[in-house]
Amino acid sequence: MTETAPSDQPPIGAKVALVLGLALMAMGQTVLFALLGPVSRELGLTEIMVGGIISLAAVTVVLGSPWWGRRVDRWGRRPVFLMATCGLGVTTFLFALTLQAGLAGLWTGVTAFALLALARMIYGFAVTGAQPAAAAWMADNTTAEERTGGMALIGAAFGLGAILGPTLAWLMSGLPLLAPLYLIAGLALCATLLAWLTLPETVPVEAAMAQHLSPTDPRLRGTLLIVLTAFIVVASIQQSVAFYVQDTAGLDAAGTAARVGQAMAVLALLMFLTQGGIAALKPDPRRLIPLGAAIGCAGCVVLALWPSHVGVLLAHALFGLGFGAIIPGLQGRASLAVGPQEQGATGGLVAAGMAAGYAIGPVFGTALYTVLPVLPYLVGAGLMAGVVVATLPAILRRRGDDIGSGTVDGPSGP
Secondary structure, three states: OOOOOOOOOOOHHHHHHHHHHHHHHHHHHHHHHHHHHHHHHHOOOOHHHHHHHHHHHHHHHHHHHHHHHHHHHHHOHHHHHHHHHHHHHHHHHHHHHHHHHHHOOOOOHHHHHHHHHHHHHHHHHHHOOHHHHHHHHHHHOOOOOOHHHHHHHHHHHHHHHHHHHHHHHHHOOOOOOOHHHHHHHHHHHHHHHHHHHHOOOOOOHHHHHOOOOOOOOOOOHHHHHHHHHHHHHHHHHHHHHHHHHHHHHOOOHHHHHHHHHHHHHHHHHHHHHHHHHHHHHOOOHHHHHHHHHHHHHHHHHHHHHOOOHHHHHHHHHHHHHHHHHHHHHHHHHHHHOOOHHHHHHHHHHHHHHHHHHHHHHHHHHHHHHHHOOOHHHHHHHHHHHHHHHHHHHHHHOOOOOOOOOOOOOOOOOO
């Protein structure tokens, strides 16, 4: 294998394959936030069971991400990405079949929960390599100055998929509820073929000596803590909002799926546009973190205080702006803190932090919801405010010369 210099422009087909694969990953996740809530009630699942399905899958991602990150550095970016897109197609089809059998009456209640959780855990492990492979590939093809923009392109790809996932649930609401899942499964196999034809390998030769990074590494631990916090908030909101909308508006399953699909589409569109702008402007990643957290905090407050359709849409627009800024900021900050031989391992740890948020967030959010419906959003506002308090002072002190020096998350910094 030969190293692709960051100054070289990779083939446009490679970027298309990368964006398509990542977009489908996001579609496979976000479509469930519109579908799984109302479908679960037809299967006799409680809110905690639904949160548990998502959380158990996320636990698989947490455990698998560091392993896949090291495989990215040892095996290469291309083979891991191909395995992830193929795995997405196969396991999404398996999950849809499991849901279909439940809707047909073959299993309900605890049995349905166990089988759906198992299917989603298989899915979680199969697709986990995509994010570290994409992040490492982008790091190979960008300079330090371009890194945040490159990571924002990855985020924009996820944002595009996040738009299309709930949009499919919305536009296909007149068809069988599981039709979007079958479509995503088929498209994922097409994306695998495209990536196999166009995506070049860029892993440096030196990456054969891949590093085993710890989440407590002083260069990364502060960033990883913020990643965990942000994704706990994201997941708790996304998993509880379908119940919130259905209960406050008195809608049936189809109406809930359509309305939540609209809100998720607004969120994803604003996230996509925000990350597209960041990809063009290439700002200091650390400045994006408190800005995004502040906007996300505002979205939580709006959702708690204004549960009408307009309020839900406005809150999700703020979530799109806020999390569209904070996610590439965190990814860029983590990538710039380590060397080229550690990009895959770092991407794996960031993916593990994101997945840990999804492991904790759904159960956390639905548990809070059973106590008081607005509680997930009030707690989310408090956590995002905490991120602002933790990160804003360093920006105000203009400590900008430590990015890329290996001291971004040193003992004195958040």
